[in-house]
Amino acid sequence: MDVNQPESVELTERQRAILKLIVQEYVASGRPVGSKTLTERYPVGVSSATIRHEMAELEQAGFLQQQHTSGGRIPTDRGYRYYVHRLMGAPELSSGDQIMIRHQFRQVEFQLDQWVDFAASVLAETAGNVSIVSAPRTLVAKMRHFELISLQPRLALMILVTQETVVRQMMVHLPEDTEQTELSRMADALVAETRGLSADEIETRVGGVTELARYVLEQITVGLRGLNSVERTQIRHSGIENILGQPEFAGEEAQSVLALLRGGSILGAVLPQLSAGSDVQVFIGDENPADALRRFGVVMATYGITGEVTGILGVLGPTRMSYWRSISSVRYMALLMSDLMEELYSS
Amino acid sequence: MDVNQPESVELTERQRAILKLIVQEYVASGRPVGSKTLTERYPVGVSSATIRHEMAELEQAGFLQQQHTSGGRIPTDRGYRYYVHRLMGAPELSSGDQIMIRHQFRQVEFQLDQWVDFAASVLAETAGNVSIVSAPRTLVAKMRHFELISLQPRLALMILVTQETVVRQMMVHLPEDTEQTELSRMADALVAETRGLSADEIETRVGGVTELARYVLEQITVGLRGLNSVERTQIRHSGIENILGQPEFAGEEAQSVLALLRGGSILGAVLPQLSAGSDVQVFIGDENPADALRRFGVVMATYGITGEVTGILGVLGPTRMSYWRSISSVRYMALLMSDLMEELYSS
DNA sequence: ATTAGCACTCTTTTCGACAGAGTGCTAACA
DNA sequence: TGTTAGCACTCTGTCGAAAAGAGTGCTAAT
The missing domain is CATH 3.30.450.40 (GAF domain)
Structure with a gap:
């Protein structure tokens, strides 16, 4: 069990049993639970007065709270916390x-x-x-592959695949009219050069040859960065x-x-x-x-x-x-x- | 105006004005609207009794309905329809x-x-x-480009781009261990062969050479069909x-x-x-x-x-x-x- | 054709009474 | 000393009656 911060206060065995019942009953019914219902509904071995006494102590200790003077008690956040940490038992799906x-x-x-x-x-x-x-998000997205597909003379679809096989597509406006064959050639070359690199690495290490290549590389870094920014x-x-x-x-x-x-x-x-x-x-x-x-x-x-x-x-x-x-x-x-x-x- | 089927019944000018007000008032307030509120809230030139009279006729004609004997009237579906078709005016965003x-x-x-x-x-x-x-969905998705990216010896990521630049990615289990270079070569060849074809056309016209190619083509047809099936x-x-x-x-x-x-x-x-x-x-x-x-x-x-x-x-x-x-x-x-x-x- | 008036219907709100549930406290008990 | 029964008290929720509000249809007068 490692479900967050422990709870230091010690309760008696009976108090814990009562708290447990209250949490469970309240979770199930949604209505504040009082001493009487508890004794009626569960085979606790004591009378409602005793329960009341214990409840008062649990409230004092901050595990229970009363919304109205009368009308039963409900667990406080702290009560839930104690329940989760100490009373609930190991949670495991069947x-x-x-x-x-x-x-x-x-x-x-x-x-x-x-x-x-x-x-x-x-x-x-x-x-x-x-x-x-x-x-899932990678800490640092690394290039695996990219494709450029010409849509219009100055517009291409860029498909970016990272090492982690996350695919991202984005439109790229080209600085000059470019043919598909030219795009493909450039892409092949750049893929070879940038494979396995992160956005930062691409930016520093790789120098674009032509203006077009430089521009595409820039778009790639943008794309890669987008993949590991939290906001996105x-x-x-x-x-x-x-x-x-x-x-x-x-x-x-x-x-x-x-x-x-x-x-x-x-x-x-x-x-x-x-x-x-x-x-x-x-x-x-x-x-x-x-x-x-x-x-x-x-x-x-x-x-x-x-x-x-x-x-x-x-x-x-x-x-x-x-x-x-x-x-x-x-x-x-x-x-x-x-x-x-x-x-x-x-x- | 072409907002669906017309409404044949003719109403008097006043009835239409009243219906219009009722619809608007009801839409705004959410509460059934009665004759009195109408005369109080709007500068209709007549008394509530007259309104009542007209309302009774509108109800007879099926444009209004009463939920309870008393408690104002609300438009019927037909009333809304009439409103939309004849009373509302041309809807245009500012x-x-x-x-x-x-x-x-x-x-x-x-x-x-x-x-x-x-x-x-x-x-x-x-x-x-x-x-x-x-x-948006194309009537018949047509192949533009695809890529195969080796992930494991027998597992590849297929990226499918249609003529309409819709991108679909899918994992493909390969029938035999295959290297990236081999995959790329095959992809290039198949792209050349299948560009611009629909799933049906690919199926009939293109005969795969190797078993692997046949298998990949099959996956492509599956992918393309997936893109224009309504269910997806x-x-x-x-x-x-x-x-x-x-x-x-x-x-x-x-x-x-x-x-x-x-x-x-x-x-x-x-x-x-x-x-x-x-x-x-x-x-x-x-x-x-x-x-x-x-x-x-x-x-x-x-x-x-x-x-x-x-x-x-x-x-x-x-x-x-x-x-x-x-x-x-x-x-x-x-x-x-x-x-x-x-x-x-x-x- | 319109409208004022009236009796009537229904819904909604308000209010008091009452039952139900729960509490804290005290006194008795083991 | 821990437990319990009993009691007085508080608060909520429900029920019903009464009152208020809104609306209707009808009729008779304009």
């Missing part, structure tokens, strides 16, 4: 689910883009939340429906999620906190750096091959969400995607 | 908006994919609804938040929209009705072929170059939506996208 998911991936076309899309939708499904997945990183998301049904996201709240996802600003909100390579990371409510996420729980992980290609993936839901489900799903999906990357890039 | 949009497009990278995305978001914004945009047509959408705030899409209704968009089934629901090349087409409530769209208004248009490349684009909203805004936005956007296609494909 092997049935694992096999099913892995099998589904085999059905999908062998292609990065599709994997990312698919991962987003599978993750949304298994975690029952909104999922977000970024396409695309985020796919899926499963907004999952979150929409829930009571806490009635009207306005729903819009805020949508806005978050559309602008792609989740990335900015979440990314700074993520340390690559570690296990699944969980941010609950206030723990989120971004204000907009204060009322959400975020479960993220990185995937890929450390030091080479990495992407992020995770889910986003109300603070009151099933962390067990989310964490197990995210963890497994990160593992799976890493495997796939390994497979794709082993060369 | 020239300011037009210039702004066109200018924004200049800022975007010169690339098809980006245009489609961008069109979706601009359209959602200006129409204030959910927008859907399909990438991707739909981008944008602006779900716009629709979410509205009262009619409180809980469950919202989910149905999401489901529609996610599955990509809107395409299937809308496409059959669309006749290419004509002006903007409007489907109001029951006029929609698909059951799922019965409570929506749909405004669609095709764009592109007739007979060569066409895509669709449009918006989707509650029946109670501003048709004027939607139609003018869709019309302008279709025009703009057609211009861009023209520019891209003029060669």
